[in-house]
Amino acid sequence: MKFLQKINRQYLLILTVLLLLISLSGYFLLQVIIKKEIKEDIQEKEYAIVREIQSQNNLVSIYPIIETKKISKTEIQPKSYKEIYLMDEAKDEKEVYLEYTHSVKINNQWYLIKIRHSLLETNDLILAIALPLLLLLVLAFSFSFLITKKLNKTLWKDFEENLKHIENYSFKNTQKLVLKETGIEEFDKINTTIMEMTGKLRTDYFSLKEFTENASHEIQTPLSVIRNKMEMMLNDKGLTEEQSAAVQTIYKTVTRLSKLNRSLLLLTKIENRQYDSKKPVHFEKIIRETKMEFDEIISMKELKFQTEIQGTPTIEMDADLARILIENLLSNAIKYTENGNEIIVKLNRKALIISNSGQHKFNSGDRIFDRFVKENQSSSSVGLGLSIVHKICLMNNFDISYDFAEGKHIFKINFI
Amino acid sequence: MKLLIIEDEQNLMETMIHYLGREKNVCEGASGFQTASEKISLYDYDVIILDITLPDGNGLQLLPQIKKYNPDAGIIIVSARDALDDKISGLDLGADDYLTKPFHLSELNARLKAVWRRKKLNGKQEIVFSEIKILPESMEVYVHDKKLSLTRKEYDLLLFLISNPRRMLTKEAIAEHLWGDYIDIADHFDFIYTHLNNLRRKIKQFGGNNYVQTVYGMGYKWTDE
Numbered sequence: 288m289k290f291l292q293k294i295n296r297q298y299l300l301i302l303t304v305l306l307l308l309i310s311l312s313g314y315f316l317l318q319v320i321i322k323k324e325i326k327e328d329i330q331e332k333e334y335a336i337v338r339e340i341q342s343q344n345n346l347v348s349i350y351p352i353i354e355t356k357k358i359s360k361t362e363i364q365p366k367s368y369k370e371i372y373l374m375d376e377a378k379d380e381k382e383v384y385l386e387y388t389h390s391v392k393i394n395n396q397w398y399l400i401k402i403r404h405s406l407l408e409t410n411d412l413i414l415a416i417a418l419p420l421l422l423l424l425v426l427a428f429s430f431s432f433l434i435t436k437k438l439n440k441t442l443w444k445d446f447e448e449n450l451k452h453i454e455n456y457s458f459k460n461t462q463k464l465v466l467k468e469t470g471i472e473e474f475d476k477i478n479t480t481i482m483e484m485t486g487k488l489r490t491d492y493f494s495l496k497e498f499t500e501n502a503s504h505e506i507q508t509p510l511s512v513i514r515n516k517m518e519m520m521l522n523d524k525g526l527t528e529e530q531s532a533a534v535q536t537i538y539k540t541v542t543r544l545s546k547l548n549r550s551l552l553l554l555t556k557i558e559n560r561q562y563d564s565k566k567p568v569h570f571e572k573i574i575r576e577t578k579m580e581f582d583e584i585i586s587m588k589e590l591k592f593q594t595e596i597q598g599t600p601t602i603e604m605d606a607d608l609a610r611i612l613i614e615n616l617l618s619n620a621i622k623y624t625e626n627g628n629e630i631i632v633k634l635n636r637k638a639l640i641i642s643n644s645g646q647h648k649f650n651s652g653d654r655i656f657d658r659f660v661k662e663n664q665s666s667s668s669v670g671l672g673l674s675i676v677h678k679i680c681l682m683n684n685f686d687i688s689y690d691f692a693e694g695k696h697i698f699k700i701n702f703i
Numbered sequence: 704m705k706l707l708i709i710e711d712e713q714n715l716m717e718t719m720i721h722y723l724g725r726e727k728n729v730c731e732g733a734s735g736f737q738t739a740s741e742k743i744s745l746y747d748y749d750v751i752i753l754d755i756t757l758p759d760g761n762g763l764q765l766l767p768q769i770k771k772y773n774p775d776a777g778i779i780i781v782s783a784r785d786a787l788d789d790k791i792s793g794l795d796l797g798a799d800d801y802l803t804k805p806f807h808l809s810e811l812n813a814r815l816k817a818v819w820r821r822k823k824l825n826g827k828q829e830i831v832f833s834e835i836k837i838l839p840e841s842m843e844v845y846v847h848d849k850k851l852s853l854t855r856k857e858y859d860l861l862l863f864l865i866s867n868p869r870r871m872l873t874k875e876a877i878a879e880h881l882w883g884d885y886i887d888i889a890d891h892f893d894f895i896y897t898h899l900n901n902l903r904r905k906i907k908q909f910g911g912n913n914y915v916q917t918v919y920g921m922g923y924k925w926t927d928e
Contacts, residue, residue, distance in 0.1 A: 507783035508712050511805035515718040518808050521921060522871050535921055542875050545805050580882075583856075583894055 291438055295431045302427055306420045313416045322385070325404045326368070329387045332402050340393050351384070354401040363390040363397060370406065445469040449478060456485070458492045496559055503552045510545045517541065543669065550671040553611070554658075557678045562605040570609065570634055571599040577613045578632075581621055590621065591629035598636040600702045604683050612679045615672045616641050616698055623662070623696065631695075639700045648691035655689050704728045704819055707748045709739040709765070710781070711757050719752070722808045723815065736760030743772050750777040750819050752811070755784065755793070766796040777818035781806065807876035813866040832865055833927060834911050846909035856881055857902045860895070864915065864925035873922040899923065 336355060339345050346355045351373055366389045372381040384403040391398050449466045456464050464485040466478040517538040520526065526534065556562060574594065578585075585592050602609075620630050620643040628644035651660045656677035661670040680687040686701040706723060710716040711734050720730040731746075733739035736759040743751070743765065751769060755762040762780070769776060780793045783804040793801055799818045802811060820828050820839055830837040836845040842858055844851040853861065863880050864872065878891040881898075903913050916924040 503783060505783075507804040508715065511783075512712060512714040512718065514805045515715065515722070515808050518873065518876075519718060519722060521873065531921075538873065539875070541805070584891070587893065587897075 289435075289439065289443075291435045291443075295435050299428060299431060303424065306424055310413075310416050310420055314413060317412060317416070321406070325385055325406070326387075329385075329402045329404055333387070333389060333400055336400055336402075337391060337393065340398060346398075351403050353403075354399075356399055358390065358397045358399045360397060362399065364388055364399065365390075371403075373403070442471065446471075446474055449474075453481065458485075458489050463489065496561070499552065499555045499559065503548065506548050507545065510541055510548070514538065514541045514545070547669045547671070550669055550675065554671065554675055554678055557608065557675070557682060560682065562608045564605045565603040566606055567601065567603050568606055568609040569599060570602070570613070570639065571596050573610055573613050574617075574632060574634065577610070577617055580614070581617060584621055585630075588621070588624070588626045590624055590627070593629065593631045595631065595633045597634065599634060600636050600639075602683075602702055608679050608683075612676055615676045619672055619676075620696070620698075637701065637703055639702070640697060642695040642697040644694055645691070645696045646694075649689070649696065653689075656687070704749045704815075705747070706730045706815070707733060707739070707742060707746075707751045707776075709733045709752065709757070709762065710754045711735060712754075718808070719811070723812060726812075736762070736765065739765055740768060743768050748773055748776045749823060750779065750815055752779050752781055752815070753798070755780060755782040763793060763796060766793070766798060770797050775822060777815075777822040779811070779814055779818055781811070807873070807879065809863070809867045809870060809872050809876045810880055813863050813880065816866050830862075830865060832868065832914070832925075835865070835906070835914075837862060837865065846906055846911040849909045851905055851909060853902070853905065854898075856894075856898050857905070860898050861902055864923065867925065869924065869926045869928065871918050871922050871924045875922075877922065895923075 332353065336347050336353065339347055340355070346357070348354050348356075367387075369386050369388075371384055371386045373384055374380075375382045383406045385406050387400075387402040387404075389400050391400055445467050446469060449469070452466060453464070464482055466482055469475055469478070517534055520534045521531070521538065574596075578592065578594070617630075617632075620641050623645060624630055624643040630641070630643040633640040633642075649655050649662055651657075651662065654660050656673050658674045659670040660673075677687060679685075680700060688699050688701075690697045690699070704727075706728050708716055708719050708723075708730060710719065710732065713734060716732045716734065720732055724730045731742065731748075733742050736757045739753075739757070739762075751773065753762045753765060753769075762782075766778065769778060777800075778798040779800045779802060780798045781802050781804060782793075799822065800814050802814060817839070828839070830839065834847050836848070837843070838845075839862070844853055844858065844861065859881055860877065863877065874892045874895055877895050881895070882891055899915060903915060907913065912927075914925050914927055916926055918924055
């Protein structure tokens, strides 16, 4: 529900309740006032009747308004008011009257005086009060409807425009988020808050990005120093066998450390969406080229490498990431296939399936995509390859799964 | 060759000067943007090795200056950042090569020579080691003036070895040179051995000597000693 609609509904609800209360109290108040007036009128009439009897000894009777008659002492009735219904012959319906009864003693003779006054009917009274109020309500409804419609078009236009602007904004934009001034205090306040907040987040985003790069720089440079010093030492002829073995170990470990650092950096960069360019990628071509890179190792391990291309998906993503994705999956398959066994790569418009022969399901099972999970703890791999694959899939909304069936490890990526 | 090494990490600069200085190169170092800027405008260099992240400025901003005062110098950017942006803008601004830290000194040396040949000698220089002659421009190899038929990997391997004469090259450095960075290096040590054996055999067929020494467990050395 839109804001203005909501406000209007509340307004109208309150207005309805209020009008109902006003009508009710109006009804009762009016009744009290009318009765009071009528009673005064009746008193005046009685006074006139009594005077008429005293002076002229004339009994006035006008049906049904006034009735006067002589009565004996036993017929004396107390003074009372009551409502009665009488048949109105002209209209052929019952009408309500207020009847006043009083016994008066004039010149030692008792008289009974009855004075009746027609009361306004309740229905008429309600109608008289409710009708104008109802009219007011209808008017208020239609006005508010029209105003909402008009305000939605004018007042909210800037707001909606700003909303669209925010929806389309990304921190990677080179520009800051700037929202249009609406001239409405609340909206402008929100705008300022949002602009300040995004500004701060944007600074944080960039400083984080910078931090990652700086961290990598800070680590890579000392690694360079160590590696290059080791390289120099390895060329030193004066080393004993033991020293040389130690230097070798350090050299290899530094190489691993530097690979690890690079993989972590790559993961962070993917997470930071620094590889976010969208270009059409041709998976068939990438698979063919990547396979060529691995040709040597494939032929050395005498692997049977089959590709079944039934179509290539139309996907827009970062070209470097697409290549890393395929490289990691293929190198993983090659690593875990024993000599002479087969690797099958299937590609169609919707999915990529890479399967390779194996003995049993990977022990890590579903955790296979987690960071630093390795099948073989002693292997020289850093255990980030499949995490990188997983992250790339996640960032591009691909669905990736691992399964083991019929003696084959199966990695499947659903592109849609 | 006269070299200028612009690098803020003192240890790294010393190692580079030490390694590259062994081969009749004159190496000078600059550890900051200002010193580098002065040296570029005052002296002529054949190749300049440039670190992008300097304490007092961005190394990329030195490129226009190098182009102005040292238009013939080859430029190799050495950076810890393998951010694609840096690489592209660096090469756009006229750098000849880009090397990511941590690198192998042997790799830097090979690239240095390649850049120098390309820039200063228009690729026309022959590389001669005793009876072996390489023409980098046409990628041809001759032994006793007889043309050798090598695969691409064998050629790359030979050029890499011969660019670092009398130096032990680790298997890691060779693997990275031949197959690049992201390949699982350990898997490729056997390939080096295979390619090397083929290379030895082919050179021997044409009456060449075996200059490749195996340094047990570590790597290989191209030497006539």
